[in-house]
Amino acid sequence: MALNRRDFTVGALTGLAALSGMTVAVRAQGSKTIAVLFDGLYSEFWVAGIQIIREDLKKRGFEIMEAISDQDDNKQFEQVRAAIARKVDGIIIVQTDSNAVIPAIRAANEADIPMVHFNRPPAPSDAFSVAIQADNQKISRDAVTYSCEVAKASGKKHKAAILIGDLGDPNAIQRRDGFQEAVDQYPDVIEVVAKIPTEWNADTAFAGLTNALQANPDISFLFTSSDFLIPQIQQALKTADKWHPVGNENHVIFTGFDGFPDAYALMKDGYMDACGVQNLFYETELAIQAILDLQEGKKVDKLLLDPGFAITQQNIEEKKEEMWGYVLWKEKNPG
Amino acid sequence: MTAVPPAHIAQSAIPRSGMGRLLKLVLSEYFILVLCLLYVAGIYPFVPEILTWGVWSNILGDMMPLLVVAIGQTFVLIVAGIDLSITAIISMAAVVGASVMTGTGGYLSGSAAAVPIAILVMLLVGVGIGFINGMSIVWLNMPSFIVTLATRMFFAGAAIWFVTFHSTSSSIADLPRSFSNFSTGSFSGIPYTVLVVGMIAVVAHVFLSRTRYGRWIYAVGANPKAARVSGIPVERTIMMAFLISGACASVAAMIYAARMQTGSPIAGENILLDVIGAVVIGGTSLFGGKGKIIWTVFGVLFLVILDTSMKLLGASLFAIYIIKGSVILLAAMMDTLRNRILAER
Numbered sequence: 233m234a235l236n237r238r239d240f241t242v243g244a245l246t247g248l249a250a251l252s253g254m255t256v257a258v259r260a261q262g263s264k265t266i267a268v269l270f271d272g273l274y275s276e277f278w279v280a281g282i283q284i285i286r287e288d289l290k291k292r293g294f295e296i297m298e299a300i301s302d303q304d305d306n307k308q309f310e311q312v313r314a315a316i317a318r319k320v321d322g323i324i325i326v327q328t329d330s331n332a333v334i335p336a337i338r339a340a341n342e343a344d345i346p347m348v349h350f351n352r353p354p355a356p357s358d359a360f361s362v363a364i365q366a367d368n369q370k371i372s373r374d375a376v377t378y379s380c381e382v383a384k385a386s387g388k389k390h391k392a393a394i395l396i397g398d399l400g401d402p403n404a405i406q407r408r409d410g411f412q413e414a415v416d417q418y419p420d421v422i423e424v425v426a427k428i429p430t431e432w433n434a435d436t437a438f439a440g441l442t443n444a445l446q447a448n449p450d451i452s453f454l455f456t457s458s459d460f461l462i463p464q465i466q467q468a469l470k471t472a473d474k475w476h477p478v479g480n481e482n483h484v485i486f487t488g489f490d491g492f493p494d495a496y497a498l499m500k501d502g503y504m505d506a507c508g509v510q511n512l513f514y515e516t517e518l519a520i521q522a523i524l525d526l527q528e529g530k531k532v533d534k535l536l537l538d539p540g541f542a543i544t545q546q547n548i549e550e551k552k553e554e555m556w557g558y559v560l561w562k563e564k565n566p567g
Numbered sequence: 568m569t570a571v572p573p574a575h576i577a578q579s580a581i582p583r584s585g586m587g588r589l590l591k592l593v594l595s596e597y598f599i600l601v602l603c604l605l606y607v608a609g610i611y612p613f614v615p616e617i618l619t620w621g622v623w624s625n626i627l628g629d630m631m632p633l634l635v636v637a638i639g640q641t642f643v644l645i646v647a648g649i650d651l652s653i654t655a656i657i658s659m660a661a662v663v664g665a666s667v668m669t670g671t672g673g674y675l676s677g678s679a680a681a682v683p684i685a686i687l688v689m690l691l692v693g694v695g696i697g698f699i700n701g702m703s704i705v706w707l708n709m710p711s712f713i714v715t716l717a718t719r720m721f722f723a724g725a726a727i728w729f730v731t732f733h734s735t736s737s738s739i740a741d742l743p744r745s746f747s748n749f750s751t752g753s754f755s756g757i758p759y760t761v762l763v764v765g766m767i768a769v770v771a772h773v774f775l776s777r778t779r780y781g782r783w784i785y786a787v788g789a790n791p792k793a794a795r796v797s798g799i800p801v802e803r804t805i806m807m808a809f810l811i812s813g814a815c816a817s818v819a820a821m822i823y824a825a826r827m828q829t830g831s832p833i834a835g836e837n838i839l840l841d842v843i844g845a846v847v848i849g850g851t852s853l854f855g856g857k858g859k860i861i862w863t864v865f866g867v868l869f870l871v872i873l874d875t876s877m878k879l880l881g882a883s884l885f886a887i888y889i890i891k892g893s894v895i896l897l898a899a900m901m902d903t904l905r906n907r908i909l910a911e912r
Contacts, residue, residue, distance in 0.1 A: 331740035
C-alpha cells in the first residue's frame, strides 16, 4: 500500500491532537432547541406551516433544528436520532408513513424527548406522542354536504369523482370517508363514478383525473382531498371544457380541502363551491403548546383536534378571515 | 487485469518531498479515511456532538444498510456493470417479506416459521431479480444500465401494487418483535446488523482478494475479451456479480424493514446515489477492473459522516444534496486524475 502504517498513525494522531486543541464554537447557551422535521414542503400548506412554526418558536426564544426527509421514512428516522444526539428539547414531526414513524417515537420516548406530530397522526401503538390533527372527516363531510345541496338544487343527477390522497396517510382516509358519508345522504342526486388514487402526487392526480374524464365525460361533481392539486384539476377540467364558474350550465360542482390561497381565489371567482378549511394557525399553536406542556411534565392528550370549518359560497364573507389561505392571499394581493 | 490496486505500482516512483508525500497520500488507499478524519476535525467546532458515542453509534447503524448494498454494487462495478435496480429490490423484498410475517393477515401470521421463511423469501426475491438482471445482460447482451433501469421501474411499481393486496394503508406493519430485534438487538454489545454486515464484508473481501472467482471478476471488468481468451467464464462471472448484488440488496431490505418495523414499498427508494457515490468515493472505478471492499467501507463511512454532520447542523435537504453531489463529483474527478497520474508514471 502507498501509505505505510507509520505515516497513517502519525497523520491520525496529528489530526486528533489538532482536534482536541480546537476551540468549540459557542452555541447560544441556555436556549432550548426544537427539532422541526417535515417530510417535504410539497405545497403551500406545508410551507406556510413550517414558516408559522419557525416564527412562533423564534419569538419564544427557541433555537430550531430543521430537516426535510423527502418522504424517506428511514432518513427521517436518522434525523430523529440526530436530533436526539443533539439533545433537543422537543420534536415536531410530519411523517410520511404512519406505521414507519413508530420506531422514531419509541426512540424519542427512550430519550425522554417530547414528540408532537403536526397535522398527521401516527398509527396506534404503545409508544407515546401527541398528534395535532384536523377533524378531517367532519370538515370534508360538511364541505361536501354543502356541494350536495347545490347539486340537489340543480334538479339534476350528478356523476361524481373524488381525488383520494395517499392511503398511508390517515388524513387522506378520513377525508375520503367524510366525502363518502356526505354523498351517501344523497343517493338520488350523486353517483360516484370515479375514485382516483393520487398518492399525493400531482402527476398521478392529473393523469387519473384526465382518464376519469375521458371514461366519464359527464362528471359534474368533483372533490379533491387536497387543494395542492388545484392546478392539475384546473388543467384537466379546462381540457375537457368543464372549467366554468357557478351559474354556467357546464359548471362542475367543485369542493376542495385545506384552504389554500388558490382555493380562496377560486371561491371568490366562483369556480369552487365549497372548501374544507384546516385552521393552520390554530394547529401550529396547538403543536407548540403541546411541546411546552410536555416539557413541563403536564399531561397532554394523544390527539388534539382542530375542528376546522367549511367555507362555502354562502358564508365566504363571514368566514374568510379565519381561512389561512385568505390571509396569505391578502398579503400577496394588497388592496 | 488490474486486480492489484494501481497505487502499489506507483509507490516507489514518488519522491519523498512534501509534495511527494501529499501525492502519495492522494494516491493511497487510505486517502478517504484520512479525509474522514480531516472532515470530522473540520466540522467538530460547529457540531461538537460529532465526537460523542451516541453519534458514532448512529453512524455505525446508519452505515449498515448502505454498506451491504454498496458491497453488492462493488462486485457489479468491478465487472464494469451497474445495478440501478437495488432500490427496487429493497422495496420488493421488504414488502414481500412483510406480507409473509405480518401479524395482520400475513401468510404465516403467528407461526414460529414466519420470520425464517420471510427472511428466506426476501433473499429469494433479491437473488431472483438479480438473476433476471444477469440473464438479460449475459444472454440477451443488453447493457446493464438499461436492464437494471427497467427492472427498477418494474419492481418499484410492483412493490406498490403488491402492498394494495396486503394492507389497507401504503405499507405493511405489525411485523413480529423477533424480526424487529434484528435492528435493535445486539450480541456482546455488537448490534446484530453490524455483525451480519461485517461478516458479509469480510466474506466479500476474502472472496474478491483470495479466490479464483475474485480474480475472474477483476479480469472480466478490466478486459472481457482478454478474459474470455484466457478461458475465464465471462457470462457466469457477470451473472454471479448481479446475483450477489441482489442478495446484498435483500439483506438491506431486512435491515430497513426491521428498523422501521414496516415493509414499505418506498424503503430505500432514495439511496441509489448514496450507494454508487459511496463506492466511487471509495475508489472503485466506474470503468471496471478496479475496486476493493475496504475502499467501499471507507466510502460509505465518509458519506454517512457527511450526512450525519449535515443532519446535526440542521442543514436543509437541498444543501445536503448539493454537498453530497459535489463530493461525489469530486471523487469521480479525483479517480480520473489518479488514474492519469498513475498511467503517466
